[in-house]
Amino acid sequence: MDVYCSNNVLQARRAVEQLRLETELQRIKISAAAEQLVQYCQEHRRxxxxxxGINASSNPFKDKKTCVLL
Structure with missing residues (x-):
């Protein structure tokens, strides 16, 4: 039972440490993130x-040979 308790304590300490790290993160508002995402998409849409679409000549997934059934 002692190993089980120490394992739970270790897991709890890890969880607390992770939560402490997450509270220090600087977060931006969702509306600002959405605005930045829309701007990025518009800038890179071309x-x-x-x-x-992908140009047929530069498509690496295009079949090189066609299959013909007799």
């Missing part, structure tokens, strides 16, 4: 392959 390089986003999900929006612009």
């Amino acid at each position: 390089a986003d392959p999900l929006l612009t």
Whole structure:
């Protein structure tokens, strides 16, 4: 039973230490984060392959040969 208690104490200490670290983090408001995310997306939309598509000649996942069934 002694090992079980010491393991619980160790887990509790780790949890307390993690919570102390998290309380020191500087957080920004959600609205500011959303605004920054929208701005980043707008600035990089021309390089986003999900929006612009991938050029067939530069697509590394394009099949090199076509499969023909007889």
